[in-house]
Amino acid sequence: MIAPGKEDSVVINLDGKDVSVPSGTNLVDAAALHGKEIPHYCYHPQLSVAGNCRMCLIEMGTPMRDRGSGKAVLNDDGSPKIGWVPKPVIGCATNVSAGMHVKTESDVVKECREGIMEFLLVNHPLDCPICDQAGECRLQEFATDYGRGYSRFVERKNVKPKRTRLGPRVTLDDERCILCSRCIRFSQEVAKDDVLGFVDRGSFSTLTCFPGKELSNNYSLNTVDICPVGALTSTDFRFKMRVWFLKETRSICTESSAGSNITVSSREGQVYRITPRRNDLVNDSWMTDSGRTLFKTVKAENRLVFPSVSGSRVSLTEAMDTAFKLFKNKRVGVIGSCKSSLEELFLLSQFCKATKAKKFIRGHFGEDDGILLSADRTPNLRGALVSGFANKYPKSDLSILNMALQKGELDTLVVMGENLLDSKVDAASLSGTEVVFLGTHANETSKLASVVLPTLTAFEKSGSFINRSFYVQAFLQAIPGPAGLIPDLQILSNLISSVDPESDLSPDLKKIWIAMSRVRNSPLKGISFSDLKQGTVQIDGSKWKNMPFVEKSALHHNPMMKIK
Amino acid sequence: MRTKDFAATNKISLANEYHRYNLKSVIFMISKKIAKEKRIILKHADDPNYSNKIGCYLRKGGYKMLEKSLKLKPEEIGEEVLKSGVRGRGGAGFPAGMKWKFLDRKSGKPIYLICNADESEPGTFKDRQIIYKDPHQLIEGMMITAYAIQAKLAFIYIRAEFFEGAKILERAISEAKEKGFCGENILDSDYSCDLVIHRGAGAYICGEETGLIESLEGKRPNPRIKPPYFPAVLGLYQCPTIVNNVETLCNVRHIMKMGGDAYAKLGKPNNTGTRIWCVSGQVVKPGYYEFECGALTLGEMIYDICGGLHPGRSLQAVIPGGSSAKVLRADERFTGKMKDGTEFDWGIEDIPLDFDGPMAAGSMSGSGGIIVMDDTVDMVQAMANINAFYAHESCGQCTPCREGVLWMRKITKRICSGHAREEDADLLLSVANQIEGRTICAFGEAAAWPTQSFVSKFRDDFIAKAKHPSDEKSQLQLI
Ligand SMILES: Cc1cc2nc3c(=O)[nH]c(=O)nc-3n(C[C@H](O)[C@H](O)[C@H](O)COP(=O)(O)O)c2cc1C
Ligand code: SF4
Ligand code: SF4
Ligand code: SF4
Numbered sequence A: 001m002i003a004p005g006k007e008d009s010v011v012i013n014l015d016g017k018d019v020s021v022p023s024g025t026n027l028v029d030a031a032a033l034h035g036k037e038i039p040h041y042c043y044h045p046q047l048s049v050a051g052n053c054r055m056c057l058i059e060m061g062t063p064m065r066d067r068g069s070g071k072a073v074l075n076d077d078g079s080p081k082i083g084w085v086p087k088p089v090i091g092c093a094t095n096v097s098a099g100m101h102v103k104t105e106s107d108v109v110k111e112c113r114e115g116i117m118e119f120l121l122v123n124h125p126l127d128c129p130i131c132d133q134a135g136e137c138r139l140q141e142f143a144t145d146y147g148r149g150y151s152r153f154v155e156r157k158n159v160k161p162k163r164t165r166l167g168p169r170v171t172l173d174d175e176r177c178i179l180c181s182r183c184i185r186f187s188q189e190v191a192k193d194d195v196l197g198f199v200d201r202g203s204f205s206t207l208t209c210f211p212g213k214e215l216s217n218n219y220s221l222n223t224v225d226i227c228p229v230g231a232l233t234s235t236d237f238r239f240k241m242r243v244w245f246l247k248e249t250r251s252i253c254t255e256s257s258a259g260s261n262i263t264v265s266s267r268e269g270q271v272y273r274i275t276p277r278r279n280d281l282v283n284d285s286w287m288t289d290s291g292r293t294l295f296k297t298v299k300a301e302n303r304l305v306f307p308s309v310s311g312s313r314v315s316l317t318e319a320m321d322t323a324f325k326l327f328k329n330k331r332v333g334v335i336g337s338c339k340s341s342l343e344e345l346f347l348l349s350q351f352c353k354a355t356k357a358k359k360f361i362r363g364h365f366g367e368d369d370g371i372l373l374s375a376d377r378t379p380n381l382r383g384a385l386v387s388g389f390a391n392k393y394p395k396s397d398l399s400i401l402n403m404a405l406q407k408g409e410l411d412t413l414v415v416m417g418e419n420l421l422d423s424k425v426d427a428a429s430l431s432g433t434e435v436v437f438l439g440t441h442a443n444e445t446s447k448l449a450s451v452v453l454p455t456l457t458a459f460e461k462s463g464s465f466i467n468r469s470f471y472v473q474a475f476l477q478a479i480p481g482p483a484g485l486i487p488d489l490q491i492l493s494n495l496i497s498s499v500d501p502e503s504d505l506s507p508d509l510k511k512i513w514i515a516m517s518r519v520r521n522s523p524l525k526g527i528s529f530s531d532l533k534q535g536t537v538q539i540d541g542s543k544w545k546n547m548p549f550v551e552k553s554a555l556h557h558n559p560m561m562k563i564k
Numbered sequence B: 001m002r003t004k005d006f007a008a009t010n011k012i013s014l015a016n017e018y019h020r021y022n023l024k025s026v027i028f029m030i031s032k033k034i035a036k037e038k039r040i041i042l043k044h045a046d047d048p049n050y051s052n053k054i055g056c057y058l059r060k061g062g063y064k065m066l067e068k069s070l071k072l073k074p075e076e077i078g079e080e081v082l083k084s085g086v087r088g089r090g091g092a093g094f095p096a097g098m099k100w101k102f103l104d105r106k107s108g109k110p111i112y113l114i115c116n117a118d119e120s121e122p123g124t125f126k127d128r129q130i131i132y133k134d135p136h137q138l139i140e141g142m143m144i145t146a147y148a149i150q151a152k153l154a155f156i157y158i159r160a161e162f163f164e165g166a167k168i169l170e171r172a173i174s175e176a177k178e179k180g181f182c183g184e185n186i187l188d189s190d191y192s193c194d195l196v197i198h199r200g201a202g203a204y205i206c207g208e209e210t211g212l213i214e215s216l217e218g219k220r221p222n223p224r225i226k227p228p229y230f231p232a233v234l235g236l237y238q239c240p241t242i243v244n245n246v247e248t249l250c251n252v253r254h255i256m257k258m259g260g261d262a263y264a265k266l267g268k269p270n271n272t273g274t275r276i277w278c279v280s281g282q283v284v285k286p287g288y289y290e291f292e293c294g295a296l297t298l299g300e301m302i303y304d305i306c307g308g309l310h311p312g313r314s315l316q317a318v319i320p321g322g323s324s325a326k327v328l329r330a331d332e333r334f335t336g337k338m339k340d341g342t343e344f345d346w347g348i349e350d351i352p353l354d355f356d357g358p359m360a361a362g363s364m365s366g367s368g369g370i371i372v373m374d375d376t377v378d379m380v381q382a383m384a385n386i387n388a389f390y391a392h393e394s395c396g397q398c399t400p401c402r403e404g405v406l407w408m409r410k411i412t413k414r415i416c417s418g419h420a421r422e423e424d425a426d427l428l429l430s431v432a433n434q435i436e437g438r439t440i441c442a443f444g445e446a447a448a449w450p451t452q453s454f455v456s457k458f459r460d461d462f463i464a465k466a467k468h469p470s471d472e473k474s475q476l477q478l479i
């Protein structure tokens, strides 16, 4: 007997077992909630349902009702009689309803899957040995589960174009395409750039761009991610690495305040690609193309790889000692960065306390694309607010710092990666001021600096950012930093203890989180760093609700709902 | 001799064969009154004094039924059509009155009417007779239907190859508009509905109603998944839509003329009205013939109406309802029980020509395209030809049809080019079985049924190809 479910859930019978599932879900998702995989290709939870691959065929029945009275028809044993649909139905387009019976493991279902697999393979080139998708290919996976293991196809396979340039970043192998239309639906529905379509008919159908168009929008590489096979490939990643060698690390995109969840794939200390990681609160399964190239900065020419004093390479200890002398009993100004992690900004605030420094910070702003590139081009502006480093909404320059400098109020500046000279600070105002520069890459300011302390990129350290919707999200270290360098947090805690030997601030993330949550009225209260590793945590941002945040409505972001 | 092979393999005596093809038909002809055509839809079409201009149509009482209908409540027309029991003439035979009832009228969205004039089922050439010779009949039927369902706009989706037909319809519509039978305030009533012609671009799948709707919307005619996209709820532009065949819509006019009850007396219960049968293949007089449903049998159609087979030939097989219908073998026996409980035991000639008869025989009356094949036809070649058609016409959207149908085509093509293998028959069957019932639209069945029936009923012909790859008949390409 089917028991009544909770209000917003229904009870269905899945392969003989009654289970409760949220109402409105389709059978692919509902079954997955209970550990049953219904294999599928064309269905994608964040796209419209096409129902074309037919891999998700299952058997389905609903309780029979008497036509006249509308009453449930019962079996002899009193259980409701199930009217099975005579033909298999597709799970992806079938929504659950109370009392529905579903068979996902019957002979008919298995036979359907075997049939579909065989059909998908008859004209498939099977170039797995040279195919980028190998190792993460749904066709390979389901062929293992439902393939015959031998071929009944003795005819000639269809021939199609093998390397079509769809756009600057995407290359198509049409022979591998299983025509699931995911890429087309993504372009229409998410990227809102309708450029892909099929031409020709039947088995000769071919994916292509519309005449005169190309797949060049800033989301084009998502089509590569959602392509269940190796048809759409990233022109950059193509033929570079076998995916099974890659180590995957959970991280957050630093491109803007959208905070897309990403996976960093690396091998032997080198990042090979960045792909989006599904988070239905933040970025669904998408990210920008531009965000995917950020790992290239790790090995950029202007990367700072050794500490220096007045332009000459020194040991880290020597550089720290020199820096210490520059702010001991001096009037210090600290220029923080919205690109630093929440934890770094917190330690930096503590450093400011210890040195009684004045705090400055600027924002970096651009156009909002309404999806995942937000107008705030830093990952952690809200982190600057929450950590207590900033108490005003940052402007797009440092003219306030310039004024302070002109008045001669500051002897030493500690700059966190920013370039003062493109922030409305005149070179002239800087004369007579010592600069201690902490950053990953050289810029005009680092060149002026007396002391340069190289720091690590987001790929080389761990921490957290607070995104545009006040979601705190952790990023984890994917690769080691350049030899001899230490994490930013370590540098900061060393600097603090050099000024204030009493300080017990440790560079350990767990301990920083304990310290942060102890701050009075902190919205971080009750959260630990390990919570963030479980997933996104939203915090109460109401304290800042009147700030002039620049982000517009976008995917999963409603500026009107700044507060929790 | 071919008949001999047949008989030997199917344990049917030669004497029996002789009787079937000669004596029996002779006795038939002298002993039985031959059913006469009953032309309702095609009443004037072939009258030498009749033209497709509006004047001719008006002289024969044209548009009177529209005038009458506009005075009724829309529901009353729906009621008459329901009572008439008229079933769709496009292929599936679904009762039109019921279909109209499924319309989602609560949504508040505009309702559309579409006439399916894509007539592309091989072996079918009835709708074109109406379009070319009596277009105003269709327009009148459509305007009555549009009023009955309260359509905001009506469309005729016409197949690309009917260039002339589209022109004729264009002209007919402008004539009708001039006289106030269509457009604003039809016949001075409050009801307005325009009629738009849309020409296809040459694809069979545009005849499938949801593919048609996509095409009408300006997209690739990829049929939609059902659920949720039932046209009566989420049709053209996601609005409630009725799609009916040309012949079905013409019938509406005659239902209004006779009244639903009187119309229902034509033909047989559940098989009401007349049907236009299109007979092609090896008969002496191929052509289109309009009969009351069930008024004659397949045998009478072939031997009495179409003049029988060519001299010296014998019947090998018949496809009763367009190429998608399962083939019937000349020496099959069809036994079973009809829905009403009456038992039947038919030879191929005894199958009544209506909706239920061919269905009971395991096939269907489909689009009414009867394709007759005599003993000169190489059934494997015929199969190859049909597969070539379906492989070319599959829209390619869903896996089983897209891959399966081309595979079947590749196999039959290979068999016919002298590279047959014994296992091909089983392979073909298996591929067809993997398509049937697993696709987005009924094209899957339309493509699987021919293979399933040809291979299972003419299995020896397929096996023989492997044994004698150079059969002299494989030179002939007869359909
Ligand atoms: C592959 C395929 C092709 C079809 N082609 C036609 C066609 O050419 N003309 C037609 O009237 N119906 C065709 N149909 C049937 C239509 O989908 C639809 O059922 C019909 O137009 C409804 O009209 P009716 O109820 O008046 O028969 C086709 C169906 C399928 C599956
Ligand atoms: S798409 Fe998959 S199955 Fe096809 S060649 Fe690539 S890895 Fe192999
Ligand atoms: S390229 Fe990939 S995503 Fe696009 S239709 Fe083909 S298989 Fe699907
Ligand atoms: S069954 Fe064939 S024609 Fe119909 S949707 Fe699928 S591929 Fe297209």
Ligand code: FES
Pocket (backbone or CB within 6 Å): A039, A040, A041, A042, A043, A050, A051, A052, A053, A054, A055, A056, A057, A090, A091, A092, A093
């Ligand atoms: S996943 Fe359901 S049809 Fe493709």
